[in-house]
Amino acid sequence: MENKYDIIVLGAGLTGLTTSYYIHKSGKKVLVIDPNSHVGGVIQTDAKNGFLFEKGPNTGILGSVEIAELIEDLHPDCEIEVGNKIVDKRFILHNAKWQPLPAGLSQGVTTPLFSFKDKLRLLGEPFRKPGTNDNETLAELVKRRMGQSFLDYAIDPFILGVYAGDPSYLVPKYALPKLYNLEQDYGSFIGGAIKKKFIKTSERDKKATRKIFTIKGGLSKLADAIYKRIGEEKFILGATNIEVGKLDKGYSVKLFNANKEPLEFQSDKIITTTPAFQLENLLPFVEKDLIKDVQNVFYAPVVEVAIGFNKWEGVSLDGFGGLIPHKEKRDILGVMYMSSLFEGRAPEGGALISVFVGGARRPELTKLSDEKIKKLVEKEFKELMGVENFNPDLFEISHHNRAIPQYGKESKERFAAVKSIQKEYPGLFIGGNLYDGIGMADRVKQGKQMADFVINN
Ligand SMILES: Cc1cc2nc3c(=O)[nH]c(=O)nc-3n(C[C@H](O)[C@H](O)[C@H](O)COP(=O)(O)OP(=O)(O)OC[C@H]3O[C@@H](n4cnc5c(N)ncnc54)[C@H](O)[C@@H]3O)c2cc1C
Structure with missing residues (x-):
């Protein structure tokens, strides 16, 4: 050499x-x-017992x-394999029940995820002054512009899904610069998002469709x-x-x-x-x-579990998956319905679900033995996923002691x-x-x- x-x-x-x-x-x-x-x-993709599963990132965004x-x-x-059209259906746990994340204005008005007061308050969002503190945390920013219930049931689960993180630690200027710049450049999230829609983008820029994808075969x-x-x-x-x-x-x-x-x-x-x-x-x-x-x-620790069932008999998996706000006090961060999103992930009639445990606010859970993690996931699957007999045909645990930088x-x-x-x-x-x-x-x-x-x- x-x-x-x-x-x-x-x-x-x-x-x-x-x-x-x-x-x-x-x-x-x-x-x-x-x-x-x-x-x-x-x-890292792996295959076992007829399931094709990920041990690290599960999906990408064409961002x-x-x-x-x-x-x-x-x-x-x-x-490339782009997630099928159900990717836009996402669920958020609210009072121990899965609620769809509102996809439009009418759902936004009726959803129980956000309080009536905050829904009304949102009308004033475009008129609120931009922040001046570069070190303002995400939690502070969202409370200031949108209200506590939007923080708890929209931003908190979103941040769990991306960073396995804590909104009161992350600083938008560094962690979510696009969101930070919406406020700084346009004075408002809503106004900025609308104005940005009218900015002409080049053919090249259009390739960043923000669609969810994987690669065929993992x-x-x-x-x-x-x-x-x-x-x-x-x-x-x-x-x-x-x-x-x-x-x-x-x-x-x-x-x-x-x-x-x-x-x-x-x-x-x-x-x-x-x-x-x-x-x-x-x-x-x-x-x-x-x-x-x-x-x-600080790299937040995460335990990822790939769970496969040859025959799925739990709740409908018609969607991307569900995220669990910290406020709900559960032991898992969320579930991703991989076999609903992509081809060939589980045997016909079966299901492959990715589950995340730990993150920035529950690091102690990532130190549990595999046996205890299995017990904890079993409890959550019985209570939240409608699985009466928890007897998975695949149960693969991947430990990431320093997973995601915050x-x-x-x-x-x-x-x-x-x-x-x-x-x-x-x-x-x-x-x-x-x-x-x-x-x-x-x-x-x-x-x-x-x-x-x-x-x-
Ligand atoms: C559990 C988990 C789930 C995730 N989910 C998603 C997701 O769904 N979607 C998404 O977009 N992103 C996700 N991410 C984030 C994304 O996967 C990572 O940010 C990205 O893959 C990191 O790539 P990297 O090359 O920067 O770092 P790494 O993948 O960490 O690679 C760094 C490399 O450096 C090597 N290395 C270590 N020490 C040395 C040394 N001394 N000399 C030379 N090499 C060394 C390591 O062995 C490693 O191969 C996830 C991350 C994790 C951990």
Whole structure:
């Protein structure tokens, strides 16, 4: 194996894979290094007992042009599957009963999810002054503009679904910049959303349809397709003791490969796409204060359970799934009806449901034994999903001890520290989900932008 590369990418999750793919496509020599023996990072599809299930992310949103173009580009090595039309039917638990999330004005008026007072108050939303505190939390922002019941039964479950997070921790300026900018740019969520509908978008921008998607055969097929296109000889998987060193010109990367042999590579440009908490060991030459600020991000823990039934006899699974507001005091965060959304997930007549436990506000649940997690899920399925005899044909638990970074008020220092490190160490680029968003569409967007920058600078 040669030891000089144009660019070395650390991390073969979706961010690192996307970055490496576009670098490789530009004709530059890239090397990708990861401690895992598989590519895709947290993306992992598995198959068992006739079920096809995800152990990490379940669905993506076509929320950036870059993710739509990446999937297009990878065709036919991977093929998109857009969620069928029931994706818009979502349920929210309210007083222990599933209620549809209002899809239009008339449902919005009649839904029991929001109080009469807040429904009336919403009429005044376009006339309320924009906030002036950059560190205002999401909970404060929503209470101020929309009222407590919208926070409890719309925003809280939405945030559970995206961040497994806590609205009184997340700061919209960093965690939901589009929402924050609606208020700052247009003075109102409602007014801003309406005005934005009339802004002309280019044909390219229209590719970001915001539709829910997966990849035929599961999300791992996306990672596998990129791996195939770049070529396995450009990867070192199963690496240990990975450490970047600063040379007079450029950088070295030392590691042990899967056979425990020591290797050293050199490059003028290094891109890290690892979780934040890996950076201290990975970049020992960077000042401790800067690394401390970069690593100052809480990753909420999540346990994900894929539950399969050969014959489903519970409540109707006609929809995307259901989210459970914190106020309902249940032990699961939500359920996603994967076999209703996508083809081939469960045997005919059966069901595959993804269940999430823990998150930012119930981290203690993620520490329970698998047996206790099963008991807890059984109780919730009996009470909420209409399952009398809980005898699943698939019950697969995946632990993610540091799953989803929570962008709180400390994010400002983190983002600034990333910039400082990059300025101080030309040729070193820090990417990954510690900034620029946590969803797959954000990851691909960042990966593509980093690749473009590094190729041209
Ligand atoms: C349980 C769960 C459910 C999710 N659900 C969704 C969803 O439904 N929809 C959605 O859009 N997003 C979802 N997300 C978020 C999304 O999946 C992630 O943000 C995204 O996949 C992260 O990609 P990444 O490459 O930035 O990070 P990762 O996937 O974490 O990849 C980082 C890589 O860095 C490697 N690494 C670690 N240490 C080192 C080192 N020292 N040197 C080199 N490499 C190293 C790791 O092994 C890993 O492969 C979910 C995330 C989780 C955890």
